[in-house]
Structure formats: C-alpha cells, structure tokens
Amino acid sequence: MPGAKEKLTIRRVNTRNLQAKDSLEFSAMLNPAKYTRTSAVFYTEPQDSARGEERQRKLAKKAVDKLDLDELVLDGTGIVDAPASTGDVDAQVNLLRRVLNDPAGDANVVNAVVDVVWGTLVFRGRIASMSVNYTLFDASGTPLRARVKLSFIAYDQSGPMMGAPSGPQTRQIRVVAGDSLPLLCFTAYQDPSLFQAVALYNGLTTCRQLLPGERLTLPKLG
Known part of the structure; x- marks a missing residue:
C-alpha cells in the first residue's frame, strides 16, 4: 500500500x-x-625485459x-x-x-x-x-x-544478460510479487539506475509500488 x-x-x-x-x-x-559497496582495481608489475625497457604498471583486472x-x-x-x-x-x-x-x-x-x-x-x-x-x-x-x-x-556473469532488450523493439513484461523497477531494470539492462527512465516511459507517477499482474513496457535504451 x-x-x-x-x-x-x-x-x-x-x-x-x-x-x-x-x-x-x-x-x-x-x-x-x-x-x-566496495570495488577495487589490482595492478601487476611486469618483470624487466632483457632489453632493459622501462617497466610499466599495467592493469591486470578489476576486482x-x-x-x-x-x-x-x-x-x-x-x-x-x-x-x-x-x-x-x-x-x-x-x-x-x-x-x-x-x-x-x-x-x-x-x-x-x-x-x-x-x-x-x-x-x-x-x-x-x-x-x-x-x-x-x-x-x-x-x-x-x-x-x-x-x-x-x-555475480560474474559471462555473456549478455538473459532477456535484455535487443534491437529497436520494445518488449512487455508482467509484474510479479516482489518486483521493483530498479530490480527489473537491473535484469533487463544491467543498470538499476534506469528505473526513472522506464517509469517515465510507462507514465508511472511513483517508482516504488508495482502491482502484481501489471504490464510494463521495457523500451530500447541507450
């Protein structure tokens, strides 16, 4: 409510x-x-080459x-x-x-x-x-x-997000109990911050309450 x-x-x-x-x-x-929420970046120091080239700090991976x-x-x-x-x-x-x-x-x-x-x-x-x-x-x-x-x-997921919109088309989804706009945007676009754009597209006046059974349209974004 x-x-x-x-x-x-x-x-x-x-x-x-x-x-x-x-x-x-x-x-x-x-x-x-x-x-x-924490994220960190790790670096490696490559060994000196036989030619004595300058050592460079290289990005190994993002944690x-x-x-x-x-x-x-x-x-x-x-x-x-x-x-x-x-x-x-x-x-x-x-x-x-x-x-x-x-x-x-x-x-x-x-x-x-x-x-x-x-x-x-x-x-x-x-x-x-x-x-x-x-x-x-x-x-x-x-x-x-x-x-x-x-x-x-x-969660480190390889490959594109399942069910993410592709191409110029939009798609419709049915809201189930427990859904929220940020969660739906995370699943569809891997970006929960897009919830305001999706709310505006669907003419929603609030981003908090979704009704089970309600249909929403997920547009092509970006």
Whole structure:
C-alpha cells in the first residue's frame, strides 16, 4: 500500500533465466542503518625485459564488487512488529542460510546467486561471509536477538544478460510479487539506475509500488 515501509529483501535467483524465485526469499525484520559497496582495481608489475625497457604498471583486472551489510537485527522478543510467520531467531537464521545456500564450511558447495534489493539498491551476487552474533537469550538459553553481518561478492556473469532488450523493439513484461523497477531494470539492462527512465516511459507517477499482474513496457535504451 502507498507509504508502506519497504523491507530489505534477499531473494534467490534462478541462474538459468536470471529471474527471482518468489518462493525462497528473506525479508529483513529491521532495515540496516547502512550498507557499504566496495570495488577495487589490482595492478601487476611486469618483470624487466632483457632489453632493459622501462617497466610499466599495467592493469591486470578489476576486482569484483562487494556489498557489506554491517548489521541485520533479528528479533524474537515480540517487541518488533512482524508477521507471525517470521518465527523465532533460530528460524530466521535458518531461513537466511537456506536462501543464501550457506555451505556451512563445505568448500565444494557453490553458494546461490541472490538479489539484495532495497529501494534503489539492487545487488546480484553470492554470499562471501556470514556471521551471527547472538546478543539476548531467555532463561533456557534460547536466542531472542541476533545481529547478522553479511558480505556479498558480485555475480560474474559471462555473456549478455538473459532477456535484455535487443534491437529497436520494445518488449512487455508482467509484474510479479516482489518486483521493483530498479530490480527489473537491473535484469533487463544491467543498470538499476534506469528505473526513472522506464517509469517515465510507462507514465508511472511513483517508482516504488508495482502491482502484481501489471504490464510494463521495457523500451530500447541507450
């Protein structure tokens, strides 16, 4: 509904068609106070040649982008207003691990590709690290509150984005629950910042709320 508070969502992605799997997602009980996006560039120093040519600093590669969520608070005290289906702290942690496909130390398991979506933030990647700090317990030792730190590495996809518009034609899509304009623009154009242009093209007065079943036109951009 208009004015509803948008929750940070971590949603599993099907790597075959790069569409979100609606049945497996985690919504934050409390949105984080901040997040950090980091990218770095690495260089190599080539060895001196036999001819004594001047050594040149050459770009080797650009490191993958990172996203760090410094603190997601999971609460089981009942103080925070949340749906009954949210469950206790252990249930919330287990759901988060399922969405992320946490290998629990098994190096042979590849973590799932997920979309981290909140407002204009759309980050597609895999979990690199997850730590859970339990800070409150009941008399039996059951966790009542936890603070989770997550670090993601961007998904390195080879080849063009599946379903991206090509040529001069436009195409129509049907909105499903959980879709947002930044997420749709990321999937179609690999650029979530184009959401305002798509909103204007479709005559939308708000970029926040999309109705399931609504049809949108994705124009050729750029």
